[in-house]
Amino acid sequence: MLPTLQEQFSLRRFNSFGVEARARYFCRVRGADELAALAAEPSLAGLPRLVLGGGSNLLLTGDFDGLVIKVEVGGLRELGEAGEAWHVEVGAGENWHATVERLLALGRPGLENLALIPGNCGAAPIQNIGAYGMELAERFDSLLAWDFETGQPVRMSAADCDFGYRDSVFKHALAGRRVILSITLALPRQWKAVAGYADVSQELKARAIQQPGPRDIFDAVVAIRRRKLPDPATIGNAGSFFKNPIVSRDEYRGLIAHHPSLVGYPLSGGRVKLAAAWLIDAAGLKGATRGRAGVYEKQALVLVNRGGASGGEILALAREVQDKVAEKFGIRLEPEPVIV
Ligand code: EPU
Secondary structure, eight states: OOOOOEEEOOOGGGSSEEEEEEEEEEEOOSHHHHHHHHHHHHGTOOOOEEEEEESEEEEEEESSEEEEEEOOOOEEEEEEEETEEEEEEEEEHHHHHHHHHHHHHTTSSSGGTTTOOSSSSSGGGTTEEEEETTTGGGGEEEEEEEETTTEEEEEHHHHTTTTTBBBBBGGGGTTTTTEEEEEEEEEEEEOOOOOOOHHHHHHHHHTTTTSHHHHHHHHHHHHHHHHHHHOOOTTTEESSOOOOEEOOOOHHHHHHHHOOOOEEEEEEGGGEOOOHHHHHHHTTOOOOETTTEEOOOOTEEEEEEEEOOOOOHHHHHHHHHHHHHHHSSSOOOOOOOOOO
């Protein structure tokens, strides 16, 4: 059945930056049959589509002259053991953090490093969410999506999703074409703490915890995030606005010679991932304010809406950050959120 279409719909409450933008059409979808009905609706033919989860990795820079589909597929179902993992299927519209917490309470740990990441489960694969030493890809079995071109549901493996650092096929070849309906998580049957990330190990040490259990990691990650990252409910933001840039060993050597305190993490193959927050901070932009947009005081990688900012204002600040960092370090930062 065709879901109710709302016209000239305000998206302000549906993007974590809290910017105002209107959708020509907006609808909520709870299953594949509703997507099929949307695809068959002549008045929507040829219109651009934007699939919305929690709206927490999105910058709207103007009104959207098309159809916004808000995915609200719910449910959590244990599928049983498969090899070394427990498989759990979760509806795309379920809130990510609530799911992490619920699985922990059900005795299915394995996602605690990813606690408090805003957004819904269906959005998690799109940017391969990651934090504190873990990425979704490491806890992922498959997903069920609906394909607008074939009009059919399709199951996709991790290989099909082509996960990278904050990246997947959904940001490229399949952008706007497939709608994620549910994800199947693979949670380790033999749980082991992932506590190597400096912030996490320091937090555990401060709490005098030597042998952390899942709940300890969960509590530590929640505490770190609350301290460093703004809560979108009070300060509009989309988490890290830029990806951490990856440079060659030679580039890294050149940079560190001039900037000895530069923060970088070695990757395989000799490449180095640089802390974009450090670059922005060193370019003097931490805490900057331009109109109603700003660079967060406690984490320079996060752009914030200081109240009533437009998407254009936030984008202009993002460009300034890119330009200043490029000028000082010769590196062009790449935005992480989807910019529409
Ligand atoms: N730093 C600064 N200035 C700052 C903030 C940080 O110099 O204002 C330096 C610190 O010295 C620190 C380094 O930058 O050593 C890295 O900072 P942090 O550990 O906070 O992590 P990040 O690299 O800035 C990434 C993710 C976050 C994730 C954290 C923890 C990206 C783009 N961001 O941030 O993800 O929570 O690591 O794993 O990879 C997100 O994607 O939205 C997000 C919040």
